[in-house]
Amino acid sequence: MSKYRNEQEILVKRALGLPVNQKTYIKNLYPCNLGIFFIGKISTSILEKLKIQIELVFHSFFFDIKFFGEKKVETCLYNTHTKVEYNLLDETTEEVVLFPTNGFYSIMKTHMVIERTVIGLGLTNVPIYSSSDEKLLFLFGEANLKHKCAIVSTHNLVDLNKSETTELRLIKEVIHEIGHIILGLEHCFNENCVMQFSANTKEIDRKSNHLCEKCKLYLENIRTRSNF
Ligand SMILES: [Zn+2]
Ligand SMILES: [Zn+2]
Structure with missing residues (x-):
């Protein structure tokens, strides 16, 4: 990388409030394919809208966005370190089983190799917790930069009165997690x-x-750097 490009990257990271020494996992990665995997029960009515929004926000980053049909919550997930907790994000006193995010990453890693997709996004209806910080329960989503994949759970996104609200929340969380894979794990203050x-x-x-x-x-800086 030339000195100039390096300086540009530091300036952009400063502007974004990102640590300048944060490892960037994006070199020469884009454009590439994005695979979306269903793990559990997910309504497919949202797919077209989801695709349009991803293409709009991450324009030219993906050659193709492919959906890979519903996969059962595989036995391997039940063999992971599951947790039984009260659902704190709603008023019910029902106990639910939460699955660790690394269980989803290992399923996706396998499917990403088979389907030849560089970036993977999992959608699931089951509640999840962070395997890297077990205090983080009922996550909406989490990204894993090393494996270039993310998981989004609809479990606590559902608005029982308005399906459009649920759809919009899902779209935002999917864009957010893809954003993490591309931009890094820092959050924006805007x-x-x-x-x-x-x-x-x-x-x-x-x-x-x-x-x-x-x-x-x-994003524009990544496009310039990778010539697309
Ligand atoms: Zn985030
Ligand atoms: Zn921002």
Whole structure:
């Protein structure tokens, strides 16, 4: 990398509030294929909208976005370190089984090799917790930069009164996690940016489904650097 490009990258990372020494996993990776895997029960009615939004936000980053049909919550997931917890994000006192995110990453890694996709996104209806920080329960989603994949759970995104709200939340979380794979694990401080952290569904509903100008600038930098 030339000195100039290196300086450009540091400037963009400063503008984004990213640590300048944060390892970038994006060199010469894009454009590539994105594979979306269903693990559990997911309504397929959202797919076209999801594809349009991903193409809009990450324009020219993906040659193709492929959907890979419903896969059962595989036995291997039940063999992982599951947790039984009360669902704290709603008012029910029902106990539910949560699955660790690394179980999904290993399923996706296998399917990504078979289907030849560089980036993988898993969608599931079951509740998840972070295998890297077990205190993080009922995650909406999590990305793994090393394996270039992410998982989004619809479990706590559902609005029982309005299916459009559920769809919009899912779109935002999917864009957010793909954003992490491309931009890194830091969150954006712009209140309207999809890369802002959301602790609950109210915060998801408040933010937009697109990137702020600073995050767009970082995408543009990747495009310039990789010549696409
Ligand atoms: Zn995030
Ligand atoms: Zn932003």
